Amino acid sequence: MAKWGEGDPRWIVEERADATNVNNWHWTERDVSGWSSERLHQLLLSVQVNGPEGQCQLTDVNKLEGEASINNRKGKLFFFYEWQLSAAWLGTSSSGVKYRGTVDVCNLSDENDEDDLDVSVSLCKDQPNTPLLDLMKKTGTQEIRRVLGQYVHQLKSEFSQGMILPTDGLKPLESAKNNQTNKVQISPAPRSTSHPTTCPTDVKNPTCTTCPTGVQIPTCSFDLKETFQTSADELYRTFISQEFVQVFTRSAAMVDARPGGRFHLLDGSVSGEFTHLIQDRRIEMRWRFRTWPRAHYASIGLELQDAGDQTVLRVKCQGVPVKDEDSTKEGWRRFYFQAIKQTFGY
Template sequence: MAKWGEGDPRWIVEERADATNVNNWHWTERDATNWSSEKLKALLLGLSVENEDGKCEVTEVSKLEGEASINNRKGKLIFFYEWNLKATWTGKSKTGIEFKGTVEVPNLSDENDMEDLAISVMLNKDEPETPLMKLMKTEGAEKVRQVLGSYVDYLKTEFTQGMILPTANGVSKTSSNSQSKAKCDKTQISSSSSSAPPANTGVKIPTCKFTLRDTFLTSPPELYRVFVNQDMVQAFMHSPAVVEGERGGKFRMLDGKVSGEFTELVPDEKIVMKWRCNNWPCEHYATITLTLMDRSNETELKVECRGVPDSEEEQTKEGWKRYYFEAIKQTFGYGARLF
């Protein structure tokens, strides 16, 4: 057999450091069912829409049946997924009345275009008529469609890492997103002429940076403790949390929806952390810098966020305002004006 770069090109086979699946020629398959199940739940739970009539939120994924897998043959990726899911939504009117209903997606699969996906929204039988039903049927259904589209995108980026193995020059062959309607072909993705980044660099995604500001009627030392003390975090998050308030310490809260690590702590002045939501691409973290400034009888908090996925910008902003700023003020009575 000729060595790489020598001999008759018809018989050259690329050398591989791991000596496996040369040129990505052999069929390999990866089961994505468990990963998909967790990803779909993470994306759907907490999804919410709101207008002048009230607010609706997905509070439970009661049914999630199906399977997903990815196959690699000759450097081409073939995706298969088929899901039947049902979720519970809870609506609350401006007058405080609660309503419950369901969202059903009977056939999320590679056979259907996302814009043609059937989404059924219903009220529970014992519930009275409410304008919130219209909200869920329009904006709610569209948001469900968007997050299910995000699941497909994550399946084709985050979960496919390592499926296309590096060739002799250490780069992987990528695939374009040409999709087939025939189920027997399982949405074949054709090879493109471009190359992906070197192996083990992860999936590059577009990110953004933004800054939030708010003021709290308390001192910098007390506000600093709110973010690094486990008991205080559990209090304003209203759920169990793990918080190791030291440099290099880990944190995990909201049932694992948020996690990260403290990378720099300047007592009463600054907190820097690696921070992520569990629906972000695997191992992707944003850098969050909290700066506390003494403003006489109150503290100004500046939150600088860098490396947030573009698609998650608005949701991340709203999450910080709702689960941090508003929750801290309500729990500890630090209410102050919003910049």
């Protein structure tokens, strides 16, 4: 950390007893799982619907599993929540007969909108069919979606108060432009020879190549392109910062961002090493998936093109096992591109 009055102003944190996050630059997190659990119980137990068939209401929350947190980065709030819940409902027909059933919601998360929630309503096995089931499936489902949407709204509007602190008037992005002398350039380094090199491959057609282990496998190449609503330096940092990688993968990671430095992420499913880094412009790495033949790596090149208020990312993959081409493409789109956009709002 820079000393007071020295270095990039974005990273200057005044020595103060309350440990205030000056300029909101550093990543701060608040665990709101306890509050969320209590609030979800309250909202769900308030669900009651009426119709010509009778009345239905939720009487008990049998299962509520998950977690929720609020994160602040550079004055922006990011909300992570994922819940699975099951509740019991009691229906009373217009003639006074009582029926019991269950409600299940398995996808209450920051990835789904209120209308996309999968609400499953059913009668208990020992209950005869009743028009109250249709009442719960139609009107009850709408009410359940409404209160779950209310939880999300309160999480983002009320409970997040105090996460963004007043700044001292310094705009991080502007200060970054005014402090180019503090920018550290990562110079190219020779390709590390401590690990087997990537199997060669033809960039147009699959070829059968011999891996360091002596196993011959057909490999292929492909290109991917994605646009992010952020600057090139911010996107570059997202890929090479261990802190950022752990946030968007939501799992422990090890990232040593230097030529020859290793990385492990997604619970060890992905690993490799960096071979060439050009700050804010290019990242090259030897990259492999856990299920690939031992010691076989693909060559991955990430080229970042600054396009004003957005950044175009081009990914070139060479040496990917042919049988894993589709899953590797999908993995990059889902666990890198989509995860980064959903997490950081890019």
